[in-house]
Amino acid sequence: MSKDLKRRKERLDRGIKVRSEDIFALSSWKVMLYLLAPRVLPFVVVLGFILFASPYWKMVLVSTTMFGILAISWDLLLSTGMVSLGQALFFGMGAYIAGSLNHIWGWPLWITIPVATVGGGLLCTLLLVPVLRLRGIYFAMVTLVLPLVLVRIIEATRILGGTEGISGLATFQNIGEELGLSLLAFLAVLLGFRRLMGTDYGLVLQGIRDNDRSVIRSGINIYWFKAQALFLAGSVAAFAGAFMTHAYMFVGMPVFALDYSILPITAAVVGGTGTLAGPALGAFILVPLSEALRGLGALRVVFYGLFLVIFIVALPEGIFHYLQRRYHQFERWVKVEV
């Protein structure tokens, strides 16, 4: 065994990646292109899609961006060490706040959506503050249960439209406005949160995920920071709910459905967790895929599930991590002595 030569994969940074890391990157077009391409390419693809898409597919794009925000929100919670099985709680809370404000008092959507964003985030944070001390699966169970409880309360008490829901809500002037706003919001959430996680504040959040006792030892109140992360993640998810309510002109019990809890997780797993961009990419793959498979009828879920399993087995690290690695590094086989 001792003289056996085994082959092992070695990964090295590409020369251009190393050159792109300092200020001299600005002196070379090639290096600047290397830096800009991955940032600009997604815009080109999406804009090209909009040019040729039918109104139906434009609607799909709107719901994709909102699922994207939901997935980013889930990833922000995970980066702070909170596993959520109930993004539907945030989504549904925003949806119902916007829907009922519009229905009862006739508030226009440019007031209901901001109110639902902040109010939904605040309400969900208050609901979850008592269980902030719970970790891992225990916290996850509470988030799973809350939306299921809320939906039964609405069903039993018949408040806010009961099982019928509230329909005929105000909506956007045209698909262009709707699409433009949704894309802007998506970009703001993605870039804003990515920026936030790069600051010292974001570092504390990541520290809580890595090792919460060491953060306490550093004189930082982890529950205060967890509550803030919960508010941020809850707010953007509530925004997605409020936006979809006005896009569909309807709010009802389905907004608390498991779909809104599960899709962010699958999007994060397919796209790659911990980067915020990964889950967003995952949503941009899974939501259109799910729509494209509609033609298959009942078999749709089978193919969708199959796709998920294949992806998770073949690329457990997630698409985003894989692409990032292949872009920045090359691989070669080297012989090593065992």
Place this chain on the structure above:
Amino acid sequence: MSDMSEPFILQVHELTKDFGGVRAVDNVSFNLKEGDSLGIIGPNGSGKTTLVNLITGFIRPDEGNIWFQGKRITGMMPHRIPQLGLARTFQMARPFYQLPAYKNLVIPLFSRRVRNLTGGKYGDRDAIAIDLLEEVGFERDSSVPFKPASVLPHGYLKRMELASCLALRPKLIILDELFSGLSLAEVSSTVPIIEKIQAEGKALIIIEHRLRELFRIVDRVIVLNFGRKIAEGTPKDVMENEEVKEAYLGSE
């Protein structure tokens, strides 16, 4: 008690903690003067780490009181105690494995205590973090401070623990078995770092199994056995105590 507290940085009074039926810490009292160093020794399971967890608020005592700089800190939330200037290391190094070494120190540097002491924004935390790592013996002009904590050897992680305490600019540091798992060479390079901290006038409580190194650093020790304080005094006196000999060597 509190009017006498002027010269003492830490006063521990009749501290007791039960875990189920086991009395982990039993009626322990001791005082520590500003700038002094105290060693805590005792066989495995004698309650040393529990005592640290009680003082630093990670565990609530059943009975007894703790004063830090004359202020009662019994039952205070564990994140508020470091803000007063009492920092600790963990027996098992607890770094943020996914972060680079220097980013590990940015987290304590972000705490309210450091921000208050330095007046609002604390310059460039990254640069201060790298300075702190150099202070505990990281090679400065190397890639070591930029490596993720998960790939650093144990000796570096232990010294990083010490650095994250220093980042808080504490008045009192509790070192919970800082030397455990370190090689002889690493220990002898760490001792001067601790002596430098003493020279700066910071008080120290050191829990240690390596008595030879401990006795170089501290001039007073207390000995715990089954949660009780069985002896207190200079290292020489304590090691000649019959009860201490019995606890360490077993009774015949």
